[in-house]
Amino acid sequence: MIKTKNDPINSFIVVGGGTAGWISAAILARSLTNSNSSITVVESPNIPTVGVGEATIPSIVDLLEYLRIPLKEFILATNATFKLGIKFIDWQQKGHHYWHPFGFVGNKIDGKPFYQHWLKHQFNNPQFDFTDFSPAIALAKKSKFYIPDPKVKNNLSNSTYALHFDASLVAKYLAEYCKGMGVTLLQQHIQSTTLDKQGKIETLHLDNKTSISGDFFIDCSGQQALLIHKALRVGYDNWQHFLPVDRAITAQSTIEETIPPYTQATAHEHGWRWKIPLQNRTGNGYVFCSDYCSDDDALNLLKQNSTDFITEPRFISFTTGKRDKIWHKNCLAVGLSSGFLEPLESTSIYLIMKTMLNFVECLPNKQCERPTIDEFNRLIDDEYHAIRDFIVLHYCTTKRKDSAFWQMWQHINIPDTLKTKIDLFKCQGRLYENKYDLFSADSWYSVLEGMGVRPRSYDPLIDASNYNKINQAFTLSVTELTNSVSKTLTHNEYINRLRTT
Numbered sequence: 001m002i003k004t005k006n007d008p009i010n011s012f013i014v015v016g017g018g019t020a021g022w023i024s025a026a027i028l029a030r031s032l033t034n035s036n037s038s039i040t041v042v043e044s045p046n047i048p049t050v051g052v053g054e055a056t057i058p059s060i061v062d063l064l065e066y067l068r069i070p071l072k073e074f075i076l077a078t079n080a081t082f083k084l085g086i087k088f089i090d091w092q093q094k095g096h097h098y099w100h101p102f103g104f105v106g107n108k109i110d111g112k113p114f115y116q117h118w119l120k121h122q123f124n125n126p127q128f129d130f131t132d133f134s135p136a137i138a139l140a141k142k143s144k145f146y147i148p149d150p151k152v153k154n155n156l157s158n159s160t161y162a163l164h165f166d167a168s169l170v171a172k173y174l175a176e177y178c179k180g181m182g183v184t185l186l187q188q189h190i191q192s193t194t195l196d197k198q199g200k201i202e203t204l205h206l207d208n209k210t211s212i213s214g215d216f217f218i219d220c221s222g223q224q225a226l227l228i229h230k231a232l233r234v235g236y237d238n239w240q241h242f243l244p245v246d247r248a249i250t251a252q253s254t255i256e257e258t259i260p261p262y263t264q265a266t267a268h269e270h271g272w273r274w275k276i277p278l279q280n281r282t283g284n285g286y287v288f289c290s291d292y293c294s295d296d297d298a299l300n301l302l303k304q305n306s307t308d309f310i311t312e313p314r315f316i317s318f319t320t321g322k323r324d325k326i327w328h329k330n331c332l333a334v335g336l337s338s339g340f341l342e343p344l345e346s347t348s349i350y351l352i353m354k355t356m357l358n359f360v361e362c363l364p365n366k367q368c369e370r371p372t373i374d375e376f377n378r379l380i381d382d383e384y385h386a387i388r389d390f391i392v393l394h395y396c397t398t399k400r401k402d403s404a405f406w407q408m409w410q411h412i413n414i415p416d417t418l419k420t421k422i423d424l425f426k427c428q429g430r431l432y433e434n435k436y437d438l439f440s441a442d443s444w445y446s447v448l449e450g451m452g453v454r455p456r457s458y459d460p461l462i463d464a465s466n467y468n469k470i471n472q473a474f475t476l477s478v479t480e481l482t483n484s485v486s487k488t489l490t491h492n493e494y495i496n497r498l499r500t501t
């Protein structure tokens with residue numbers, strides 16, 4: 001008989017009580033419901049959380065389902081609003097805007113991507129934008145909101161949504177959730193760390209002269225990277241040569257009467273500005289390149305473009321990139337300690353969730369064997385690279401030349417993987433499939449088209465379809481989408497109804 005050696009992890013220690021710390025603890029607690037492992041979160045009372053991270057992508061709804069958190073309860077507890085996509089203003093050139101929708105755009109016709117049919121239509125009779133066929137954007141443009149019922153198919157079914165929320169309220173909500181799931185919270189500052197003979201983390205020494213030991217450590221200490229970097233010396237792959245923005249100023253301002261169900265990302269002289277609407281306030285931030293823009297100029301820009309500030313503006317520096325190994329020995333880095341891809345496509349919270357869900361799928365024994373770690377790191381690396389390429393796409397295709405910052409984009413060397421993808425697309429609108437790419441083909445089409453990157457021709461097999469019939473169907477589809485949207489609630493009404501029922 002083969003003897004198995006099962007030596008499960010008995011104690012997990014999560015360092016940090018920001019968004020990453022509490023999401024990690026929540027996913028661990030939910031997935032280890034029936035095990036005897038303990039989970040402890042250690043959070044410093046001296047170091048505040050980064051306090052930003054308020055826009056998400058649709059996977060946040062999957063996370064809530066995984067954690068069995070009722071959507072309505074979460075929305076009310078975190079002052080959340082709905083997000084149907086992102087409106088990109090002045091990116092291609094000043095005065096131009098485009099949308100990046102959530103959900104699908106159109107449906108396949110004769111087994112071929114909708115985009116290819118639309119492309120042929122563009123060459124012959126440019127009447128509609130690609131995203132005119134997105135239900136999410138049809139809703140967003142009118143500040144409407146609707147959650148498709150999976151049991152009822154209609155022309156809004158292809159719409160999906162994410163949330164905007166208050167990051168500090170999310171941390172508070174998840175902390176309560178975790179406590180309810182048996183997670184222990186230790187509010188202590190970690191002074192130092194001891195490694196064992198194999199170089200694994202063994203003990204954390206706390207401010208109150210006590211210490212805590214564990215089998216496995218999740219480093220959610222933010223930019224401090226207390227365990228993965230300071231203790232284990234894992235390096236950082238700096239991607240600033242691909243994504244040179246390195247600083248942000250953020251401030252909250254008063255709410256506007258109509259709450260838009262989308263994030264706004266407006267390009268400015270030296271970077272871009274976000275506007276994230278919540279139920280009770282608006283989050284604003286200007287992400288810029290400090291080589292070209294002083295803090296004073298950034299502050300002025302944010303002031304000029306926001307309603308009255310209700311919080312003191314705050315500056316945050318960051319270095320775009322990724323930890324060389326997200327998982328090393330008995331330590332997993334999650335959140336800002338693992339890397340940061342600037343917030344243009346709101347991907348950080350997704351990466352927190354994805355890292356933890358992948359980890360739970362690869363849950364090791366105490367030994368933390370190398371092949372498991374290597375495979376985990378390979379998979380998460382691919383995710384990071386695909387997201388990085390998608391973000392670079394928004395900049396490198398700009399036609400703006402009105403400042404040194406935008407002129408720089410004419411000369412920047414973009415990742416080879418992205419170059420190959422754009423070159424292939426420019427031929428006949430085909431996209432290289434990457435199963436680790438978070439962003440769907442429709443996301444790529446929306447941004448490529450929004451930035452004015454148009455293929456030279458289309459897939460010749462499209463010519464087998466009845467062009468006139470499809471053209472008529474296009475007109476009908478846009479009209480019907482407009483009709484359906486007119487019957488839905490406004491975003492404000494939808495949220496008010498949640499509050500009152």
Ligand SMILES: Cc1cc2nc3c(=O)[nH]c(=O)nc-3n(C[C@H](O)[C@H](O)[C@H](O)COP(=O)(O)OP(=O)(O)OC[C@H]3O[C@@H](n4cnc5c(N)ncnc54)[C@H](O)[C@@H]3O)c2cc1C
Binds near residue numbers: 043055190226337
């Ligand atoms: C400008 C900007 C905008 C962003 N916008 C978005 C967005 O729209 N969408 C999105 O998904 N993401 C966004 N992000 C990323 C998002 O904010 C982070 O991924 C998320 O908040 C997770 O942060 P964190 O928990 O890793 O770190 P933090 O919030 O910094 O938390 C670190 C924790 O570690 C603790 N800690 C540190 N040192 C010690 C110690 N010695 N002992 C004990 N505890 C310690 C601290 O007390 C704190 O609790 C943005 C980031 C930036 C910089």
